[in-house]
Amino acid sequence: MPSLTVPPVPHYPIAPPTKEHLAYADLSVIDLAKAGDAEGRAELAAQVCAAMQTHGFFYVINHGYTPEQTARMFDIADIPFSCVTPEDKHIYTAKMKEVGSYQGYKPRQYWFVFDPIFSYLGFTRTANIVNRDVTKRQHPEAVRPFLPEIEAFARHTHFNVLQPVLRLLAIGLGLPEDELVDLHGFSSVGETYDRILTLNSYPRSQDDEAKTKNVWLKGHTDFGTITVLYSQPVAALQILGRDGKWLWVKHIENALVINTGDAMELLSGGYYKGTIHRVVQPPVDQQHLTRLGLFYFAMTDDAVKLAPLAHSPVLQQVGIERRCADENAPTMEAWRRARTSAYGQSELKAKEGGAVEEEVINGVLVKHYN
Numbered sequence: 122m123p124s125l126t127v128p129p130v131p132h133y134p135i136a137p138p139t140k141e142h143l144a145y146a147d148l149s150v151i152d153l154a155k156a157g158d159a160e161g162r163a164e165l166a167a168q169v170c171a172a173m174q175t176h177g178f179f180y181v182i183n184h185g186y187t188p189e190q191t192a193r194m195f196d197i198a199d200i201p202f203s204c205v206t207p208e209d210k211h212i213y214t215a216k217m218k219e220v221g222s223y224q225g226y227k228p229r230q231y232w233f234v235f236d237p238i239f240s241y242l243g244f245t246r247t248a249n250i251v252n253r254d255v256t257k258r259q260h261p262e263a264v265r266p267f268l269p270e271i272e273a274f275a276r277h278t279h280f281n282v283l284q285p286v287l288r289l290l291a292i293g294l295g296l297p298e299d300e301l302v303d304l305h306g307f308s309s310v311g312e313t314y315d316r317i318l319t320l321n322s323y324p325r326s327q328d329d330e331a332k333t334k335n336v337w338l339k340g341h342t343d344f345g346t347i348t349v350l351y352s353q354p355v356a357a358l359q360i361l362g363r364d365g366k367w368l369w370v371k372h373i374e375n376a377l378v379i380n381t382g383d384a385m386e387l388l389s390g391g392y393y394k395g396t397i398h399r400v401v402q403p404p405v406d407q408q409h410l411t412r413l414g415l416f417y418f419a420m421t422d423d424a425v426k427l428a429p430l431a432h433s434p435v436l437q438q439v440g441i442e443r444r445c446a447d448e449n450a451p452t453m454e455a456w457r458r459a460r461t462s463a464y465g466q467s468e469l470k471a472k473e474g475g476a477v478e479e480e481v482i483n484g485v486l487v488k489h490y491n
């Protein structure tokens with residue numbers, strides 16, 4: 122429950138879903154209520170593995186937050202945009218290029234000339250919020266009273282969503298259930314990374330829409346292990362099907378949309394591939410709306426080397442796809458720093474008639490899809 126001492130928060134109005142009939146991806150729904158016993162986990166692990174071999178995205182339901190708790194988090198998620206002064210937004214702008222961290226604001230149009238996305242990434246670990254250099258003001262003033270609630274939200278997502286999903290993925294690889302969980306300490310020493318992203322996308326001019334063919338955020342894979350997205354109703358997220366067609370992700374109230382990223386692909390020797398996804402202009406009946414996103418980006422602890430878990434009996438059976446030699450595998454820290462500072466900034470080489478652009482980061486090929 123919110124404490125009585127926190128300032129009132131404007132209620133973020135949740136938009137009605139689109140009435141348009143879009144080509145939606147038929148994603149599996151993982152019911153975490155079944156994850157309480159070994160039998161249920163085995164069933165869910167098989168479902169997750171099948172989802173990973175098809176779309177690479179799935180929903181999670183029954184994660185333990187009520188719709189009211191989720192709505193409260195969307196109210197808080199909007200504070201960095203609606204309640205922070207322009208001066209503070211400037212002060213807390215992320216130093217992506219300089220230090221390879223997204224923490225703070227990413228202004229609109231940082232990545233691509235017509236990028237309409239304004240985002241705020243807050244760190245969540247207790248050590249960061251409370252212990253570390255308390256003299257350093259790490260969040261805008263308007264956000265600070267809500268840090269305890271934000272941390273509770275991070276804990277919920279880490280322990281009630283991320284960990285159960287990591288257990289299912291470990292079971293799918295024939296590994297001990299906690300092997301992947303143990304690589305993702307909530308309070309591990311190190312810079313284990315800023316985890317909560319909220320973003321606000323704004324409608325754009327017709328001119329900008331035409332120039333970018335309605336693509337707001339180019340096709341990409343996420344660079345961590347798991348991305349948790351709290352489902353919201355403004356349709357814009359699309360995933361690239363294995364048949365090369367883009368499909369929309371449908372909103373399900375109080376569900377989570379989960380996908381794996383590069384770090385999981387590297388650890389699983391290509392068994393759990395990161396699926397390419399992008400953000401496009403919403404359908405006509407939602408084009409006047411801003412779109413608030415709430416995410417939890419999980420990464421392993423910084424020191425973890427992103428080499429295939431070759432002792433997995435499943436990988437021994439199906440074979441390992443390597444994107445670089447094991448001895449050259451980057452650590453999580455090297456990978457996230459390189460991806461963060463390069464993202465949308467480095468010169469890309471056009472391939473496949475311009476549909477794909479490529480760059481090499483830490484010896485690993487990374488593709489961007491138009």
Ligand SMILES: O=C(O)CCC(=O)C(=O)O
Nearest residue numbers: 343357358398399400414
């Ligand atoms: O806004 C969305 O739905 C997805 C954004 C995204 O893919 C990302 O931030 O990596």
Ligand SMILES: [Fe+2]
Nearest residue numbers: 341342343398
């Ligand atoms: Fe993404």
